[in-house]
Every structure is written in structure tokens, then in C-alpha cells.
Amino acid sequence: GAGVSQSPSNKVTEKGKDVELRCDPISGHTALYWYRQSLGQGLEFLIYFQGNSAPDKSGLPSDRFSAERTGGSVSTLTIQRTQQEDSAVYLCASRLETGSQETQYFGPGTRLLVL
């Protein structure tokens, strides 16, 4: 089907507020990844899902960050009590399945700015 989509494309929030970022993976893709990219930096892994479970949460920077995935499809990344250092582009990617030598396909990202 269509590619990976993310919403919102841009989000400006005030320090201390909670934000929720959404990712719609490619239909049929069982693996879903969240990354963070600060300005001019590489990709920082946050979490990945295989189906609805998250075998690897090691990249979440603090307990203010959480993610869930329901129905093996849409995923949401929630940041509570946002801080200015959370400002970044949050990228989602999906992949047919883990355990295969297949690439992941990225969405356009959500640009988060915390004032």
C-alpha cells in the first residue's frame, strides 16, 4: 500500500506539556521502529515493535518516553512533561518482519519543537 505516514508533521509545544506522535506503517509490515534525529545528527534508536510487543526498549532516553502499538499496525510515541532537549525530528520506519534481511522504510518524520 502507501508508504509510512506520520502525524503531525510539525508540533510546537510548551515545556512541561505531553505530546503524542503517531505512525502508520506500511500495510502488512510487522516490525516498526522509532528513531530520534537531532539537528545535523545521525539517527538515535528509541524502540522497536515486532507485532504489538516491544522486545527492545533500550533506546528510550527516560521514563518520560513511552510507546505502544495496537492491532499490529498504528503506533504512538508519547513524551510526557516535554523538555527543550526533546526537540528533534522523530522518525518512524516499518519493515516486513524482523529476522529477515530486508530494509526498513521511513516516514517523513514529526518535527517537534519544545519552547
Added chain:
Amino acid sequence: GESVGLHLPTLSVQEGDNSIINCAYSNSASDYFIWYKQESGKGPQFIIDIRSNMDKRQGQRVTVLLNKTVKHLSLQIAATQPGDSAVYFCAENNYGQNFVFGPGTRLSVLP
């Protein structure tokens, strides 16, 4: 030549020349490698991949070379065009687990 930018190393090449972007990966057990291209304001876009049982793979105007002995990956772009200007990332994958990305190289194509 190469220079270190604000955060990313930058490679500047003349239009029409060949470009070579290098990447050192970390895990000798990684079995799958990918090159991505990221244009400003967009997500990374798949360019080419290679499995660990190969040492070279060619695509359209791009070639990826893998040297497992020294854990080195390179991307060669033939006849570089202005549209090739972007940040290029390598990524390694270990038996289907998470992808680990390199720091990225900014390619600047000079007219």
C-alpha cells in the same frame, strides 16, 4: 575533499565526478548492511543494500563494497549529479534485530 562540518563530515565533489562515501561499522556479527540517502526535511530513503555473504553489489549509478576484514562499507556514486546532494547514512543489522546507523556524511555536489 573532506572537511568536518558542524556535526557531519562533508564530502564535496564536482558534478560529473565519482563520489566515494565511507563507513566503518561496529559489529563483526552484522549480516546485512544498507545505505540510505536523506534529503533536507525528509526521512531517509533506501539506496542499496548488501548481505554479508557478498563483497560488492551494483545498482543504478551506485555500488556498495563490503570489506568484512576491516569492517568497512563504502558507497560509490558514478557521475555525481546535483540531485545526489544529501546526507548519506550507512546502517548495519544483526540477525534481524535493531538497525545501527553510522553518523552520516554530507555530500555536496559543486557545479
